Amino acid sequence: MIRAAPPPLPAFLAPHLPFSRGAGRLEARGPDSGRLLHFLDHGEPAAPPVLLQHGNPTWSFLWRRVVAGLRGRRCVAPDLLGLGFSDRLPRSADHTVERHVAALAELVEALDLRDVVLVGQDWGGPLLAGVGERLPHRVAGLVLANTSVLVPRRPRGTAFHRFARLPLLADLVFRGLGFPQNVLAWTQGDRRSMAGVVGRAYRWPLRRWRDRAAPLGLARMVPTSAAHRSVEPLRRAEAWVRDFRGPVALVWGTRDPLLGRALPRHRAALPRARVTTTAAGHFLQEETPQALVEAIEWAAAGGTTG
Numbered sequence: 001m002i003r004a005a006p007p008p009l010p011a012f013l014a015p016h017l018p019f020s021r022g023a024g025r026l027e028a029r030g031p032d033s034g035r036l037l038h039f040l041d042h043g044e045p046a047a048p049p050v051l052l053q054h055g056n057p058t059w060s061f062l063w064r065r066v067v068a069g070l071r072g073r074r075c076v077a078p079d080l081l082g083l084g085f086s087d088r089l090p091r092s093a094d095h096t097v098e099r100h101v102a103a104l105a106e107l108v109e110a111l112d113l114r115d116v117v118l119v120g121q122d123w124g125g126p127l128l129a130g131v132g133e134r135l136p137h138r139v140a141g142l143v144l145a146n147t148s149v150l151v152p153r154r155p156r157g158t159a160f161h162r163f164a165r166l167p168l169l170a171d172l173v174f175r176g177l178g179f180p181q182n183v184l185a186w187t188q189g190d191r192r193s194m195a196g197v198v199g200r201a202y203r204w205p206l207r208r209w210r211d212r213a214a215p216l217g218l219a220r221m222v223p224t225s226a227a228h229r230s231v232e233p234l235r236r237a238e239a240w241v242r243d244f245r246g247p248v249a250l251v252w253g254t255r256d257p258l259l260g261r262a263l264p265r266h267r268a269a270l271p272r273a274r275v276t277t278t279a280a281g282h283f284l285q286e287e288t289p290q291a292l293v294e295a296i297e298w299a300a301a302g303g304t305t306g
Contacts, residue, residue: 001110055122059084065289082214095217101130129237141299155223164219188281189255247303253280
């Protein structure tokens with residue numbers, strides 16, 4: 001990765017993201033070579049690292065309250081390609097599990113993150129599990145929050161994901177109407193958590209039609225059949241999670257209408273995991289950041305405290 005200057009923030013956002021930021025152009029051979037990956041990189045470079053990964057359709061802004069609570073650690077929070085201030089992929093079909101995992105793994109190696117705690121929410125969970133499968137020697141702990149790293153034997157996806165497969169209509173709704181970034185509050189336990197400047201911060205990077213391929217592409221990455229192209233890499237990532245011997249924590253917002261009911265099967269699949277439940281919705285970083293901070297600190301300590 002070739003380091004580059006991070007894109008400037010709009011004036012309204014700067015006071016709400018007072019953290020060091022970085023950017024780099026991907027170098028690995030492939031379709032994303034030369035694309036810019038933007039990330040928060042806050043804390044001393046030699047401090048114990050934490051990798052915080054958002055999902056669809058948010059960006060690293062989602063982690064600001066968690067980063068503020070993690071003192072004495074190096075917090076790296078990338079924007080997925082196509083979201084936030086990272087470069088766009090032109091077509092929704094360009095979004096694949098392998099491409100996102102490859103970009104994140106290149107970042108981990110470029111920053112030389114060692115003994116890192118992986119923290120993933122929404123798509124961030126399975127994508128970081130894919131990074132762990134590629135770079136297992138670099139991972140010290142795992143925190144999963146309102147995500148799914150388990151692949152059903154017969155994947156169908158939710159009604160939301162099946163809707164995303166509809167030709168023309170899904171394109172109109174996702175790209176023309178700015179879905180789902182314009183309705184994120186409906187996934188929250190407290191809808192006020194996505195009001196005002198916070199809601200604007202999530203809409204801003206996706207304010208133009210041409211920038212909106214990622215929300216649809218990431219929705220279509222969710223398997224809706226056993227033959228879906230995401231199934232194989234997701235199953236490899238799941239196998240790594242199941243075999244991981246380091247500390248694992250599950251932090252869940254039970255009022256999440258999308259993945260709130262996914263906790264029991266993750267608890268069953270990962271019986272050693274430390275489990276924290278909250279009354280938050282899908283984006284629990286906005287409602288209960290301290291629960292995530294405590295789980296991360298527990299995992300970083302080797303699962304021996306609390």
